[in-house]
Amino acid sequence: MAKAVGKSGPITVCVINLKGGVGKSTITALLSRYAFNTRGKDVLAIDLDPQANLSQGLMHQTYSTFLSQKGGSIVEVFADYMPPQGGGGPQPLTAEAVTELILEKDERRLDLIPSRFDFSDALTNAVRPDPRILAKFLSKNFKSKDLILIDCSPTESVFTTAAYHASDYVLIPVKPEFFATIGFPLLAESLANFRRNNKGHAIDVAGVVINNAFYDGGNDGGPEKGRAMRAITQECANNGWHIFSKQMYHSRGYPKLMRGDYSYPGDAALFWTFASEFFDHLGL
Template identity: 30%
Template sequence: MSEKYNGKVISFINMKGGVGKTTLTKEIGFRLANTLHKNVLLIDIDPQINLTQSIFKIFGYAQTEDLAEKANIEESKNNNIKITEASIQNVLQGNISNSNPTKINKAILKIPNKSLSIIPGEFGLEFITRNLNSGSLENSIYNFIEENNLRRAYDYILIDCPPTYSSYTIAALKASDYYVVPVKPEAYSMLGVDMLEKVVEEIKSTNKPYFKDRGLKNLGIIITDVREKEKEQTGILNLIEDIKNSKILKGKGIRLFNNHFLHNSSLQRNMAYLIDNSNAEKYSKPNLTALTNEFIKYTTEG
């Protein structure tokens, strides 16, 4: 492993689903790797595995022959889908035995000719890990990163988290330096943030040795799915202002990103769509550029 980097580990998380956390993880991660040439590792620990499905579709991968055959038929291709055994399952289960730790290639898929890698999610993860000791599961990502010196191998390690409080959430946050909270401009949107802050405090207070030499900081709130034309509408502006002035943000000193993540209809229509790798809608590419630059700034400031 190279000793060039001192990578930051950042979880994208909200206790409320459907807020765009997977899309943000993918789009910011790909821009960091593709245009800014940062070495990026994505980790998909959300049992819904939407991040994995998107990355696999974009770059032509599957985890089984059956899935590859199905993908080839759907895409009208002939054996172009590559099989990978890399899986978050191998990270979670490999933490059980110190005598037989998980090998890098059984966990991490390196995308050829890209500065991008992924630890893919796994279908049926909750069933597969049902008999695992919760302590082993919750320590697994932290241990895997430390044992393999992944902070020396990557500039950024971005984790896509589930929208529920579970051992997967704890595993992600125990390994993280920061977390980012995507929020839609909706009534009661801050309830998920309030719940998340309580979860984070609980994790920090019950796992103090893990955070003794590093913090677990809220990098900020990113308001998502804002339609460009709606930015001029009073209702949306009022909702955003309500979020900005909420007691939760002000009371805890949580930052609100200056740049919102704008709505792009292609993201919903096409799983293989990437803003940074396409002729994006008028506002999307400069919007992603500004948002990613702000993200880098805050992770650099510490």
């Protein structure tokens, strides 16, 4: 799977599962920080979910300021222009106008293209946005980045297609519980449809990460988890998807980290074990 980095631009990974609550935003936020801090990479994170949990997780309280100051966001990327701001009329879309600086060290940055709740309006408008617009924007403006991570919304829409168009790889988080594999057939079908319609685009599933987002009862989830893991393993084998050996342990530290409370990360501090395996797998 290892890919040579820097030859033709960043590795782009979309984090997706067509089932909600599996940890997509948390994983995207923590992988972004890990890639920047530990792997020393120049990173762009993109929030493609109108719920904007990734934006809130990376910006914390400054997300309120971003909203009140009407900062640029993924909404403007899909609109393909910056709306008038009291004079001068519409402005051309620039990378600077729609990115928020999260972390910076020397020449490297962790940037974010944040989302807003009104992003969902794009789905209800009569004219649907061009699903290739994100890929075009990234190819024009972010070729110097090492890594781009896209946090997708949990339901299939034009945004999902836009994420596929922009991505080299797909990362699938899953919770080992009864409903775990519900999103798998949908996702497999969604990817197959995309491949059929875009034969020149090579998009691979980087792998599936097990997110133990529930208390394991002291016996590693017991028979319920065992049953779910058998189903997950079977589905992954059917689709030829890799399962990462390092799992995310259950920890109340994850929601704390996401809201900027660093008082006690608990087992969330062990996220790096998966992050390390993931980036090694990608050759990053």
